[in-house]
Amino acid sequence: MRISGLAERTGVPVATLKYYLREGLLHAGTATARTQAVYDTTHVERVRLVRALTDSAGLNLGAVREVLAVLDDPPRTRHELLGAAQKVMLAREEGRRPPQADAEGEPPAPDLWVARVAGLATDRGWCDADDPLVPRLAGQLRAAEAAGITLTDAHLAALADAAAVVAAADVASVPAERAGAVRQVVAGTLLTDPVLLTLRRMAQQGASAAVEPAG
Amino acid sequence: MRISGLAERTGVPVATLKYYLREGLLHAGTATARTQAVYDTTHVERVRLVRALTDSAGLNLGAVREVLAVLDDPPRTRHELLGAAQKVMLAREEGRRPPQADAEGEPPAPDLWVARVAGLATDRGWCDADDPLVPRLAGQLRAAEAAGITLTDAHLAALADAAAVVAAADVASVPAERAGAVRQVVAGTLLTDPVLLTLRRMAQQGASAAVEPAG
DNA sequence: AATATTGGGGAGTGCTACTCTCTAATGTCA
DNA sequence: TGACATTAGAGAGTAGCACTCCCCAATATT
Numbered sequence: 001m002r003i004s005g006l007a008e009r010t011g012v013p014v015a016t017l018k019y020y021l022r023e024g025l026l027h028a029g030t031a032t033a034r035t036q037a038v039y040d041t042t043h044v045e046r047v048r049l050v051r052a053l054t055d056s057a058g059l060n061l062g063a064v065r066e067v068l069a070v071l072d073d074p075p076r077t078r079h080e081l082l083g084a085a086q087k088v089m090l091a092r093e094e095g096r097r098p099p100q101a102d103a104e105g106e107p108p109a110p111d112l113w114v115a116r117v118a119g120l121a122t123d124r125g126w127c128d129a130d131d132p133l134v135p136r137l138a139g140q141l142r143a144a145e146a147a148g149i150t151l152t153d154a155h156l157a158a159l160a161d162a163a164a165v166v167a168a169a170d171v172a173s174v175p176a177e178r179a180g181a182v183r184q185v186v187a188g189t190l191l192t193d194p195v196l197l198t199l200r201r202m203a204q205q206g207a208s209a210a211v212e213p214a215g
Numbered sequence: 216m217r218i219s220g221l222a223e224r225t226g227v228p229v230a231t232l233k234y235y236l237r238e239g240l241l242h243a244g245t246a247t248a249r250t251q252a253v254y255d256t257t258h259v260e261r262v263r264l265v266r267a268l269t270d271s272a273g274l275n276l277g278a279v280r281e282v283l284a285v286l287d288d289p290p291r292t293r294h295e296l297l298g299a300a301q302k303v304m305l306a307r308e309e310g311r312r313p314p315q316a317d318a319e320g321e322p323p324a325p326d327l328w329v330a331r332v333a334g335l336a337t338d339r340g341w342c343d344a345d346d347p348l349v350p351r352l353a354g355q356l357r358a359a360e361a362a363g364i365t366l367t368d369a370h371l372a373a374l375a376d377a378a379a380v381v382a383a384a385d386v387a388s389v390p391a392e393r394a395g396a397v398r399q400v401v402a403g404t405l406l407t408d409p410v411l412l413t414l415r416r417m418a419q420q421g422a423s424a425a426v427e428p429a430g
Numbered sequence: 431a432a433t434a435t436t437g438g439g440g441a442g443t444g445c446t447a448c449t450c451t452c453t454a455a456t457g458t459c460a
Numbered sequence: 461t462g463a464c465a466t467t468a469g470a471g472a473g474t475a476g477c478a479c480t481c482c483c484c485a486a487t488a489t490t
Contacts, residue, residue, distance in 0.1 A: 002435080002436070002488095003435090003436070003437080004435075004436085013479085013480080014436095015479075015480050015481070016478085016479060016480080018437080018438080018439090019478075019479060019480080021437090021438090022438085022439075023478095028437095029437095031437090032487095033436090033437095033486075033487060033488090034436095034437080034485090034486060034487080035435090035436050035437050035438085035485075035486040035487050035488095036435090036436060036437075036486085036487060036488075037436080037437070045362075045363060048361045048362050048363070049362040049363065051358075051361075051362075052358040052359065052361055052362035052364075053362070054312075054478090055311060055312050055358060056354075056355055056358035056359070058273070058307075058308075058311070060477075060478085061477080061478070062477095078423075082420060082423065086416070086420075089416050092273075096270060096273070097269075097270050098270075121417055124418070124421060125421050125424075125425075126417040126418055126420055126421035127417055127420045127421065131417070131420075133413055133416055133417050133420075136413055137410065137413045137414070137417070139271075140271050140406075140409045140410045140413060141410060143266075143267040143270060143271035143406065144267065144271070144403075144406040144407065144410070146263045146266075146267055147260075147263050147264040147266075147267035147268070147402060147406060148260055148263070148264065148398070148402070149267075149398075149399070149402055149403045149406050149407075151388075151407065151410070152388065154384065154387075155384050155385075155387075155388050155407075156410075158380055158381060158383070158384030159381055159384070159407065159410060159411050159414055160414050160418070161380055162377035162378070162380040162381045162411065162414075163377070163411065163414035163415045163417065163418040164418045164421075164422070165373055165376055165377040165380065166373060166374055166377045166415050166418065167415060167418030167419040167421065167422040168373070168418075168422050169369065169370050169373030169374070170370075170415075170419055170422070171419065171422040171423055171426055172369075172370075173367065173370050183363070183364075184364070185419075187362060187363070187364055188359075188364045189415070189416070189419070191355075191358065191359040191362060191364050192359060192364070192366065192374065193412050193415075194355045195352065195355045195356060195359070195366070195371075195374060196374050196377065196378065196411070196412070196415070197408050197411070197412075198348055198351055198352045198355060199352070199374055199375050199377075199378035200378045200381050200382060200385075200404070200408075200411070201301070201304050201348055201404070202336055202341040202342055202346070202348050202352070202378065203339070203341055203375070203378040203379045203381065203382030203383075204382040204385055204386065204400075204404070205297065205301075205341055205342045205346075205348075206339060206340050206341035206342065206379075206382065207379070207382040207383050207385070207386040208293075208297065208386055209340075210340075211386055217457095217466080217467070218466090218467070218468085219466075219467085228448090228449080229467095230448075230449050230450070231447085231448060231449080233468080233469080233470090234447075234448060234449080236468090236469090237469080237470075238447095244468095246468090247456095248455075248456060248457090248467090248468095249454090249455060249456080249468080250454075250455040250456055250457095250466090250467050250468045250469080251455085251456060251457075251466090251467060251468075252467080252468070269447090275446070275447085276446075276447070277446095
């Protein structure tokens, strides 16, 4: 298959495929001559993955590149895998403005968010207090608070319970084979994030209707 | 407080505040003269909300504008509220490329994703089969499948269970007063979406460690 | 032999979210 | 009262992203 065939099969314009090749998001085809190369199903899959990651998971191309790097060179040990997966999971927020403190509006308040989050994470045995996810979550809660949205302990606990349910199913779905495992964890999580959020909205409708039956 | 005070208290540059004023993301201050206006705490809150929505929830300014419009003019009936909230909830994906079908690669397959999703939603009594969330979710599942990530029924059911847990807590957290309710539903959901996703990653670490104890 | 397509690469596009610059009017301090 | 800083308002310019267009010589197809 030549590049036009790849374009046809994926629905992505030839110009864009060339751009992906240049940017290293798509591995080169097998050259048959100086101005000719053929592409196979691995290229089709790769393009579809790139498109799903950008369109559905909302990653930018830099983040996609990092994801692909992990998939192409799967870490050997479980520890490395977790580290790599973790780095990739942070990918969505990269390039954004850090939600830093609003100058000096309030008194010091030496990050009790971090303390609250660290407590939650260690209580459940999820991760250490110095995990990179802890400050991240603390920042998200701080942002909500700054916007006037306060999460009660009960509400946060419900989110955590739900996360535990999801994570159990996530882990159960991981295949034994290494490359497949990495793919399932990294791409699977990123691509099911939007699924989870949409289900939340659906369930909200149902729960709201249950509380207050008639329109 | 003048505009420089607002900038100081929110950490947002004056030039950006002026831009927000021009774009209608921030209501005008009370003019004290032709080239002078004062801003109050409502302006501080509004700016912080805009920043949280963009930085934490990842909305673009067009989506933020829609959110603010709903908050400023809260729908009167519960039905209208749900409709407005629904529209706003879709806001995050606006402006993106629709994850359309990949030209003609596979046979027809007349949207069995929609059927699967509609079944799930109606089984749980969440929404009708013609709800706008249904095709949205179907598209997300289709994208995952195209990228080589298949969700088993059990996995999807787990996500749905988790969504139910979250939604119950969401609904329980809504105050009785109308304006506060709208704010809590709309802004609260958008701002806790990233919280939920981060908790998922934390819980994955914990679940993974539980399955395979040592590094 | 004529026409179409390809790989490679430079340059241009449209969009978003600012950021800069300007002007006349106003506030602040000596 | 005058010097200087700040302000509202608005136009124009910027950086980054994800393409998209165009050109070339080499190759494939007819």
